[in-house]
Structures are given as C-alpha cells and as structure tokens.
Amino acid sequence: MADQVHSRNSYVVPRNPIHPAPENPVPPSPEQTYIIQIPRDEAIRFSPSENGRRMEQYVRRENRWRPSCCRLLCWQICLLIFGIALGGAVLNLILVLEGPRYTIERISIHGMNLTSRESQAISPEFDIALRAKNLYTIFGIHYQKDSSVKVYYNELRLVDGALPAFYQPSNNVTVFQTSLKGFMVVLTSTDAKALGDAQNKRIVPLTLMLEAPVKLKAGSVETWKMTVMGNCLITVDSLTAKANVVSNNCDIFINLLG
Numbered sequence: 001m002a003d004q005v006h007s008r009n010s011y012v013v014p015r016n017p018i019h020p021a022p023e024n025p026v027p028p029s030p031e032q033t034y035i036i037q038i039p040r041d042e043a044i045r046f047s048p049s050e051n052g053r054r055m056e057q058y059v060r061r062e063n064r065w066r067p068s069c070c071r072l073l074c075w076q077i078c079l080l081i082f083g084i085a086l087g088g089a090v091l092n093l094i095l096v097l098e099g100p101r102y103t104i105e106r107i108s109i110h111g112m113n114l115t116s117r118e119s120q121a122i123s124p125e126f127d128i129a130l131r132a133k134n135l136y137t138i139f140g141i142h143y144q145k146d147s148s149v150k151v152y153y154n155e156l157r158l159v160d161g162a163l164p165a166f167y168q169p170s171n172n173v174t175v176f177q178t179s180l181k182g183f184m185v186v187l188t189s190t191d192a193k194a195l196g197d198a199q200n201k202r203i204v205p206l207t208l209m210l211e212a213p214v215k216l217k218a219g220s221v222e223t224w225k226m227t228v229m230g231n232c233l234i235t236v237d238s239l240t241a242k243a244n245v246v247s248n249n250c251d252i253f254i255n256l257l258g
Helices: 048-097 189-200
Strands: 100-110 120-122 125-134 140-143 148-153 156-161 172-181 185-187 204-218 226-236 245-255
Touching: 100 226, 100 245, 125 156, 148 172, 156 185, 185 189, 189 204
Parallel strands: none
Antiparallel strands: 100 125, 120 185, 125 172, 140 204, 148 156, 148 204, 156 172, 204 226, 226 245
C-alpha cells in the first residue's frame, strides 16, 4: 500500500563512505603534530611494592657511599694539614740552624742615675754595637723597616728603638750600631736598690728582645716577608758609658708567616 510505495529516483546514502587511498599520498608537513595514544591496558607500570624495593636499594647505596666519601675527605684534609705543618717545621729548622746569629759587641749606657734609692723617673740611653752573622750559603738577608729592639731589667722596660734597614750578603758578618732610648721611665725604689746592688757586684743582668722583618734573597728571587725574633740575655759590669759586656747569649726564632 502507500507505505510500501517507493520512488524510483530514491536511493540510500551509506553512513561511512569509504574513499580509496590516493596513489601518491602527500607527506605530512613538519608543522603538523602527532599524538600517539597507548591503551591503558598496554602501559608498563611497576607495582607499589616494586617501587619501594627500588627506592630502598637506592637509599642503601647512597648511605654506603656517603660515609666512605666523608672519611676519605677527612683523611685527605688531615694529611694536607700534617704535610703543611711538617714542611713548615722542617723549613723553620733549616732557617734557624743556618740563619743569622747575633752577639752584643759593645754597650754604652747613659742616664742611669742610681744615686737615689727612692722612686724616680729616668730617661736612659743605650748605644749598642750588634754583630750579625749570616750563615746562609745562598741567601742574603734584606732587613726591612719597622724593626723593634727593647732592653729590659726584669719586667721593667728601660729603652727601645729599631735596627737599621740594610742588606747583608750570604756568609757575611756585619757589625752595626743602634741607639735605644727611654723617656720618663719610672724606676721604683725596689728596682733602684736591686740595680745598685747588682752594679756593686759588677753583674747586672739585662734582656734584649728584637723583632726584625726580613726577606731572604737569592739572586733576583726574593721571598715573602718573615720575622726574625731574638731573645738575648746580657750581663754587664756597670750601667755607665764604660760598661763591659760580661756575657751574652741570643736565642733566635724565625716566624715564617711574618
């Protein structure tokens, strides 16, 4: 009937038309972006227990490596410090054994008034001839400025001054003069009495302390600045211009760090 009547010109359009592949396909342009999706059931995953085991193994390796590395670093630092200290000690020993020697040749003393046994202020002056012997076979000694020389009686500083700046060749003996002065030195009655008694016995003990910045020189090569430190125990027979040196002994130390 009417529902069964179809037009001769009617046709059915397929839902998914199939187009034949072109004979010469056009390659995609570089600007195109491709997204590849992997099905979830094909993705490779590790179970939580496997992740835990891997992390635990990594932590163990790190914990084993770090202590050994720290111990190795500590040993290296200790060896470096020991090597520097040993090298400095050996160098200082060599410099001291072959270094300068000092002797007090003459001393002339003025302004030591001991007639009064009461406390008084004095301004003494010591003229000292110092004999310096350079035992180095290859090094000359270049004495720098800003040296210091002081003379004490016990703990009382009587005079102070400086050494002249000069160059002393290797294997050389040089005698130089220095003038040391004191100003308004308070001499107590106890010190005055002790000095007077020592002078009567013709045995007056004094201490000379010196610090001299120096540089060692071999040819055109000159070292960094060091400090020669000396402690000289001197005994004179009087505290006058005609004083004689009875004995003297100087200990020398060289500070390599200046």
